Amino acid sequence: MRPVPELPEVETIRAQLDPRLAGRSITDAGAHPSAKFSPAVEAVGCEIAAVGRRGKYLILALDDGSEAGCELVVHLGMTGRLSISPDADRDHPHLRAWWRLDGDEVLTLHDVRRFGRVHVVDAGRYEAIATLDRLGPEPFSDQFTGDGLWRALSASRRRVKTQLLSQRPVAGVGNIYADEALWLAQINPAVRQVSKPRAGRLADAIRTALASGLRHGGTTLRDYATLDGSSGRNQHHLRCYGRSGEPCERCGAELRRRTIDARGTTWCPVCQRR
Numbered sequence: 001m002r003p004v005p006e007l008p009e010v011e012t013i014r015a016q017l018d019p020r021l022a023g024r025s026i027t028d029a030g031a032h033p034s035a036k037f038s039p040a041v042e043a044v045g046c047e048i049a050a051v052g053r054r055g056k057y058l059i060l061a062l063d064d065g066s067e068a069g070c071e072l073v074v075h076l077g078m079t080g081r082l083s084i085s086p087d088a089d090r091d092h093p094h095l096r097a098w099w100r101l102d103g104d105e106v107l108t109l110h111d112v113r114r115f116g117r118v119h120v121v122d123a124g125r126y127e128a129i130a131t132l133d134r135l136g137p138e139p140f141s142d143q144f145t146g147d148g149l150w151r152a153l154s155a156s157r158r159r160v161k162t163q164l165l166s167q168r169p170v171a172g173v174g175n176i177y178a179d180e181a182l183w184l185a186q187i188n189p190a191v192r193q194v195s196k197p198r199a200g201r202l203a204d205a206i207r208t209a210l211a212s213g214l215r216h217g218g219t220t221l222r223d224y225a226t227l228d229g230s231s232g233r234n235q236h237h238l239r240c241y242g243r244s245g246e247p248c249e250r251c252g253a254e255l256r257r258r259t260i261d262a263r264g265t266t267w268c269p270v271c272q273r274r
Contacts, residue, residue, distance in 0.1 A: 002078040002113070002222055007139070007172025008213025009224050009232065010056050013082060016227040018051040020084055021060065021107070028100040030090070034114065040097035042120035043072045055135045055171035058082075061123065069123045073132065077115030079223045083108050112223075135171040139206050144170055146200030153194050161189035162261040164206075173206060176219055176241045179266050180209035183240035188272045189265050190258075212237055240266050 005013075025047045031040040046062035049069070053059060060072040074082070080096075088098040088106045097109040097118050109116065119129055126133040136152065137143035152169035153160060163169055164178045173181070182189045184205035187198055194202065218224055218232030221242065225231060235242075239249050244257035244266045253270040 003176055003219070003224070004056065004078050004174050005076050005080075005218070005224050006056060006174035006177050006213070007053075007210055008177070008216075008234065009218035010058060010076070010172070011053055011214060012218045012232065013076075013227055014051050014053045014058055017058070017082065017084075020227075021048045021101070022050050024048050025102045026062075026099045027102055029098060030088075031097040031118070032095070032114075034096075036114065036116065037096045037109070037118050039120045040072075040099065040109075040118045043099060046070070046072075048072075054132060054138070055167055056174070057129075057132050062120075071121055071123050073117075073119040073121060073126075073129060074109065075117045077111055077113060077117065079112040080116035081110045081223070081225055083110070083227060083229065131167060134168065136168050137170060139170050139172060139203075139210055144203065144207075146203040147196065149203045150194065150196045150199035153199060157192050159190050159192055159260055160187060160194055160202075161263070161265060165263065170203075170206060172210065175263055175265075176221075176238070177206070177209045177213060179241040180212075180239060181205040183266075183268060183272065184208055186271050188274045189267050190260055191274055240268070242266060 026043045029041045029044045031037040043062060046064045049061040049063050051060050058074040062070045062072055064070050084105050084107050088108045094110045094112050096111045099107045149169055153163055156163055161178050164173050185202040187202055213219055213234045216234035216237055219234040220231035221235055244255050246255055248255055248268040248271055251270045253268055255266055256269055257266050
């Protein structure tokens with residue numbers, strides 16, 4: 001399965017988009033007829049106030065003339081890529097949505113697999129986007145604590161890695177950074193219960209793993225690219241994910257791979273005993 005852009009990748013793109021888009025108006029738009037992308041045209045006539053992020057979602061705050069405003073919400077799915085160029089190739093087979101900006105540039109969304117989504121909603125009203133509406137706390141916020149993570153994990157009997165991927169205990173962690181964080185915290189990804197002290201270590205490890213991704217511009221393994229088409233660099237700094245068969249950097253044991261709830265998972269059989 002292709003890796004989905006996670007918090008570091010989406011935040012890298014957000015940081016590149018914001019100075020290019022803030023204060024500009026959307027003068028025209030078009031989209032693939034699929035309901036996944038067709039809401040893109042609802043942003044025409046709005047001014048982009050800022051580009052934000054929640055979990056793995058990009059959220060463009062729009063001024064539509066109303067008191068509350070609205071938001072253009074974009075999820076990149078597995079293969080979605082945003083870029084800004086002088087024009088959009090309307091005949092490109094993977095073009096899913098485009099927005100013409102004042103100043104004669106076009107923001108485009110290309111998505112080979114069509115797992116991305118575009119929404120336009122009233123500001124802060126995410127009821128129609130269930131996964132966004134139910135996200136857990138942002139990992140670098142004061143709301144994300146070891147005690148809170150322990151309570152969230154204790155509320156379910158699912159495996160700890162599966163819970164992290166659900167986005168309920170914490171927002172923005174996917175397959176790559178879950179493996180990295182669990183390795184850092186020395187927690188087996190298949191366990192169903194985590195003690196309060198270990199949950200505290202896991203919270204710290206999540207922040208450490210994500211901070212590495214942010215510092216290195218995200219992880220490019222196959223599809224992810226930054227706004228200008230460049231690759232991230234964090235793939236050269238991964239200590240667990242994708243390294244099955246290689247020695248563990250901590251103990252030297254051979255890292256192993258297995259499938260946990262349909263997701264490929266790498267872990268150390270010595271450092272991360274059950």
